[in-house]
Amino acid sequence: MAAPDQIQSNVEESIKGAEEACAEDPASGECVAAWDEVEELSAAASHARDKQKVSDPLETYCKDNPETDECRTYDN
């Protein structure tokens, strides 16, 4: 399952950018910083994916309204 489109295209672009930057000089700061950006965006994409997975409408409603009838839990 892929992340929302905006973030996904960001990851794609950043990878292309990193490959370009490193083609010129693999040891340069630009190359390293570009791959670091890829890592940061990949992490953001993965979090976005996780957020998407967890949207059960009842869960989200009950997080904000735990005292309503549908959301009460009885522990004993």
Added chain:
Amino acid sequence: MAICTPLNSSTYSSIIPQQNHHDAAVSFARRACWRATSSHRPRRGFTVITCASSDAGTVVIGLAADSGCGKSTFMRRLTSVFGGAAEPPKGGNPDSNTLISDTTTVICLDDYHSLDRTGRKEKGVTALDPKANDFDLMYDQVKALKSGVAVEKPIYNHVTGLLDPAEVIKPPKILVIEGLHPMFDERVRKLLDFSIYLDISNEVKFAWKIQRDMAERGHSLESIKASIEARKPDFDAYIDPQKQYADAVIEVLPTTLIPDDNEGKVLRVRLIMKEGVKFFNPVYLFDEGSTISWIPCGRKLTCSYPGIKFTYGPDTYFGQEVSVLEMDGQFDRLDELIYVESHLSNLSTKFYGEVTQQMLKHADFPGSNNGTGLFQTIVGLKIRDLFEQLVASKAKSPVEAKA
């Protein structure tokens, strides 16, 4: 007239006699409230007085881990041990990295980036580089929170890569600072009551990143590898050395139980616990200080392949005395977990089976069937124990000063 000094346990008994002569009891209650005086040199602006939510001041925990903040599994397990779920601040910036529960506030150290994503690209600097982080601000604000003063902390927006306007953070009972550099700056290190380093070996890191990124369009094995390799020099230079300062290190390695396993699914996890840390008693197996090798699977317990193997023993780590508890393998069933728990000692549980209960509560979290989940849960209980002991010791010393 109020004195603005950082509150830590060693200065307690010396502060109390210096307060108002009138009433020692009153000054005990007041001592947690500070006014930020002009000598404090506020950086981005401090909000005025707030008292620490517990009279003992704020306990500060540092957690060092590579790229990932706040939402991580470790943080959720930790905050769950203290009770309550940690949520982003309500009504604030939706991209805030901060998590708040009843007792705990988790701050992501990425918020102290001095360069945003564009700035770093221009300078050719990674987020791992100290040049990209404002350690002065980090120190000022952690010190302030520890002494009971609220702060306005910047927000680093991971979605846009920009630094967003600040949010107000009130001093909690337990403050967790999580990120790449919690132990990098010596002044910040001294503020930490307990510190943890999550040490993932290169093979496991590679396997996890493949699992994470292969679903992304644009990524390939080569790009994942290139990203790891490019970041490695900065990581080894700035992040990795922090592990020598940690009170507990959770080291994640590939398993030894399956020859040539490179999927990273079965893990060998080592909990390296420093000896002699105040209020922290390392977990042990059977006999403290001895060396044990234990395979619980046998006549009383049947496990499925590849099984479980534990070792425990004293060791040295960067020249310091440590105790190491290691688990290799996976839990398959509830009874394996409770069996293992019943044989470990010094777990700081409040009742028999608490570790198992915590693990079951979050059975869907990654690592719930191996040492990562187990040791993260145990570290959470140890921190709770440390917090309670600290509170108890601080409650005692003003009484002694009075007499």
